[in-house]
Amino acid sequence: MIDDATQRPGGRTARVRAAVLTATLQELAQRGYAGMSVESVAQRAGVHKTTVYRRWATKPNLLMDAIATLAETKISVPDTGDLAEDLRSFARTIATTITGHDGGAVVRGLFSGATESSEVRDFLHGFWAGRFAQVRPMVERAIGRGELPTDTDADEVIKHVGAPLYYRLLVTAEAVTSEAAELAADSAVAAARAGVFRRRRPSSGD
Amino acid sequence: MIDDATQRPGGRTARVRAAVLTATLQELAQRGYAGMSVESVAQRAGVHKTTVYRRWATKPNLLMDAIATLAETKISVPDTGDLAEDLRSFARTIATTITGHDGGAVVRGLFSGATESSEVRDFLHGFWAGRFAQVRPMVERAIGRGELPTDTDADEVIKHVGAPLYYRLLVTAEAVTSEAAELAADSAVAAARAGVFRRRRPSSGD
Incomplete structure (x- = not known):
């Protein structure tokens, strides 16, 4: 499910994940869950939408991953x-x-x-x-x-x-x-x- | 603010208002406030969007009127x-x-x-x-x-x-x-x- 060979901490994979989850939180705040889309998250994160689809596949997965990041605190x-x-x-x-x-x-x-x-x-x-x-x-x-x-x-x-x-x-x-x-x-x-x-x-x- | 001469109870004005407020509640349920628009409400209500704009003018007005209908109960x-x-x-x-x-x-x-x-x-x-x-x-x-x-x-x-x-x-x-x-x-x-x-x-x- 990882679309990038660079998987070390702080590498591109981690940066993309951080950017997408930050964008997800911002989209949730501005549009709510119903108004958010995989495309709108990708655009805000500055990532190609196929990257987001490959790693998260669906909008519920984006939501759950965003909530999970809160659970890490x-x-x-x-x-x-x-x-x-x-x-x-x-x-x-x-x-x-x-x-x-x-x-x-x-x-x-x-x-x-x-x-x-x-x-x-x-x-x-x-x-x-x-x-x-x-x-x-x-x-x-x-x-x-x-x-x-x-x-x-x-x-x-x-x-x-x-x-x-x-x-x-x-x-x-x-x-x-x-x-x-x-x-x-x-x-x-x-x-x-x-x-x-x-x-x-x-x-x-x- | 009324765009129709027929203002008796049960007339076109009342029917349009009921249809628009019902559509607003449905849009809120399906898209949330952020995802709802005056246009989407008009389309769902089967009313021309200029009718909705004339009577409610803004999305916050639609929301407040929908909440106000609850207050009538x-x-x-x-x-x-x-x-x-x-x-x-x-x-x-x-x-x-x-x-x-x-x-x-x-x-x-x-x-x-x-x-x-x-x-x-x-x-x-x-x-x-x-x-x-x-x-x-x-x-x-x-x-x-x-x-x-x-x-x-x-x-x-x-x-x-x-x-x-x-x-x-x-x-x-x-x-x-x-x-x-x-x-x-x-x-x-x-x-x-x-x-x-x-x-x-x-x-x-x-």
Whole structure:
């Protein structure tokens, strides 16, 4: 699948890949997934379209590779000894990250292709599972300290920290402030402490 | 701004408006905001593009009018006498609504233009303010019953119910189930009861 003999790091292959993935992110930000095409990415990257077709073959592959490059970045996992402080710090990092690329346009574009196909959805589920696994220790340590019930679903805690921030970015078009980040973290902590995220939840009585 | 003398309800003007707004929603679902154009909407609606230009003038106007048609639908506001039950019912309605149109593609498309301009952002803020105002009585009644602190920010409670559902739809590409809806509602209720959404929040100590 590699169309160039030069495969050493920093060689032409690596440069082409970097240029194409950067162009993909820019196209996603400007046109969204639906408006992007293999041709428009190739043109923006300054690469012949047959090069892009040979290596990525389809538009979903470009999207998935662009998301995968994000997965290569490590998330810093705070460990202050207090869940609320850890999650507030984590939430502020999310707020900074999702507004950092063109004020959220890249994030908006990246996820605008999420309904493309079951292949892309499966890929996204794997991407998020990997991200959640990286930060799960914050919740596990809190369980170990006795701050939370032992059967707390750590991933649900993490999701409820991030959700209000993406909601402001993608739905209500509000600023994703550090104040909003701390509110999201505090909300998830309060719910987790109350046992809302326990794996076996008590029946609601309805 | 009306290009047709027949303005009675159900006349040509109303039919053209309905066709154009339906076409706008379909274009948003299939191409996203960035990929949609006044021409593509006119073509899909079977209307001459000058008709669309005369009445809506710009693509942002089409988007805002499409969102405004959603605002015409009334939200049913449960009143069971218990905040948790009310918010669970409300959350299930959100889940059904946002996945009901092409499995969320319309919702995804509608908000994909949210970063277009400050005009569109201001419009969205007004749209959401109107939606939140409709359902705020659920929280106000709970305050009246003594279920929540009197200085609870009702809109933040409402936002934290909806956010995890839009997050599953737009970010993690997970199914927006009634179980997820109830979890989101219970989380917001627990946080509200703990005082997280009070307007004057205690300092975090950091």
